[in-house]
Amino acid sequence: MDKRICSEIFKTTLKKWGVEAQYDQTIEECAELITALKHLKRGRITEEEVVEELADVILMVHQLTFMLGEDRVCKAIDKKIYKLKQLLKMP
Numbered sequence: 001m002d003k004r005i006c007s008e009i010f011k012t013t014l015k016k017w018g019v020e021a022q023y024d025q026t027i028e029e030c031a032e033l034i035t036a037l038k039h040l041k042r043g044r045i046t047e048e049e050v051v052e053e054l055a056d057v058i059l060m061v062h063q064l065t066f067m068l069g070e071d072r073v074c075k076a077i078d079k080k081i082y083k084l085k086q087l088l089k090m091p
Contacts, residue, residue: 007066022063026057
């Protein structure tokens with residue numbers, strides 16, 4: 001993904017629909033992914049359908065990262081990875 005293009009799309013999206021709508025959209029996309037995963041476990045849908053839902057969630061995560069600040073999100077991720085490495089007893 002081209003970061004400049006995404007930034008423009010995210011700015012335009014926020015102008016058009018607003019912050020609250022983006023939070024709601026993220027919730028909706030996450031719920032759809034959860035449902036798709038449950039259906040996949042039961043053999044009711046294909047992995048490709050899960051991939052489509054995952055792509056929606058990833059786009060919304062990028063939108064939220066843009067909204068909340070990439071630096072803040074990266075720092076939080078680093079903390080989580082550090083904790084996971086400790087849990088796994090990795091160097």
